[in-house]
Every structure is written in structure tokens, then in C-alpha cells.
Amino acid sequence: MKSIEELKAIKARMQAEINTRDAVGNADTRIVVGMATCGIAAGARPVLNTFLEEIQNKRLQGVKVTQAGCLGMCKLEPMVEVYVPGKEKVTYVKVNSDIAKKIVADHIVNGKTISEYVITNS
């Protein structure tokens, strides 16, 4: 393993952060990315990656990124569901890295749904 030292430094930093967070005790916001064949082929992996990078860059706490299988509408992939505690689920469709950045900035940080990328019934 190349940089065990680097990993140890991450561990030390994380342990400190975990302790602070336990004290706050907020419920988690969840971002769910569809990662079945349809999602992967449509570009879900870079989208997942962008979410991780943005959360790390903005040092956001209490935000979890998880993966799901096919969300049921393959032609609208990559699809992303956002669960904010106490609010209704929002589903974004045809998400790319730029939209993912916007979701983090507008929806996760500022609490504003970006309606142009949200799925509607029509």
C-alpha cells in the first residue's frame, strides 16, 4: 500500500470530526444515485463522484450519498433522489456533473429545489 501515512492522517481527522458530529446529532440528508446498468451507461458514476467531491470540498456534514438499483425510468437516467429530513423526496432526472454541483449548492446547502431538472407527471 502506497500511502498508509496519508490514510492514517485521514483517520485521525475523521475521528475528531465524528466526535463533533455526534454532539450535534442531526438527521442525515440523503442523496441516492441510481446505479443499475441503465444509470451506469447514462453516466451515473461521474455524477456519484461529483456529489462526493462537492460534499468534501464544501465540508458538508450530515449528508450521505448512497446508491440504488434501477429507479424505473431508464431513459431519464442518471436519476438522483434527494431526501431532506422532514421534507418530501425530490427526484432529479438526466443529471450530469454540472447539475450535481447545482443540486449540492442550491438544494442541499440552500434548501431550494431546482424545478427545471425535477421529474413531473406530464
Add this chain to the structure above:
Amino acid sequence: MRELSLNILDIAENSITAGATIIDISLTLKGNMLEISIKDNGCGMSEEFLAKVTDPFTTSRTTRKVGVGIPFFKMAAEMTGGSFDIQSKKGEGTKTTAVFDITGVDFVPMGDIGETMGALIMHAPLVSFFLKVDIRGEIYEFDTMEIKDVLGDDVPIDSIEVISFIKNTIKENFDKVNGGRII
């Protein structure tokens, strides 16, 4: 799929769904032939299901009757002049092997195997993942057990900082053994 690493992600997701606790991924380049194998100890398939698993109209999913993941991977290999094989035993696991001729005009490059491993580990943090890359004798091995040994019990392997570290470490080391972007 625009990168072979995306096919690997897709096939290994099947292993996760199959309840595997160990997933072993290997990339071996000998001469111009690249062998990719994904081996798991998941629930495996019945002989009957296995016989038709490369048919796109076979799937384990219940929402719809089409499954294109395995057919895609098979097609990607065969288009280069390579081959495809899948072995499975109910209750024991599955091994999927695809061989590619990297000089074939339809050979799709590997792309970011670090991102694929990061996504997999994040999705299934309890699974032990093992990656072995052998590019004409240049070897790199990655094992989630080694990461977990360093992290201990307090810091989960699927925390964002750790995943990002894993992604970058694998990418760096993969690029090193894959000098000059052979695959």
C-alpha cells in the same frame, strides 16, 4: 459503455446484489490479450438460468423483462475478437471472464478503475474487495482488508474522505503499472 471500468462496475454490482461477501476483480494483460475477471461468493445461479444469462431477455430483476448488463460486457469483448465466459454454481458464486484483444479497433479503454472501486466499496462497505492488476508483468494489488486494518473500528471505510483516498490511490497505482496507457 464508454469505459471498460463501467462494465466492471455493472457486473460487480450484480455480485453485490447476489449477496457476495468477497469480490475479486482481476485485470491481466499478456501480450495484446486483456483478461478481465470478476469472481464472487454470492448466491450463484441455477444451471438453467446460467444457460440463458447472456440473452438480453433474461434478467433477475422483477420490474421489467430485459437485462443488458452481461450481454453488453460479452459484446464489448467479442467485438474486439476476444471471448466471454461465465461460470456459476448455486450457493457457491459466479465468475465472469471477458477477454479482449487490445489491438482490436473496437477495444474500449479501461477508463477510471479507481472510480469504479470507490463506487463499489461505498455501495457495499462490508464486502471485501480485492483488485489485482497485471499489465505485462507489472503488478498492482489492492485489498479493502488492508484499508480496514488501518482504519480500525471508529472510521468507516465508506466515509467520503476514505473513498476519495481509495479512488485516488487506485488510480495513481493503476496509471503507474499501465504506463503509456496501454489499456
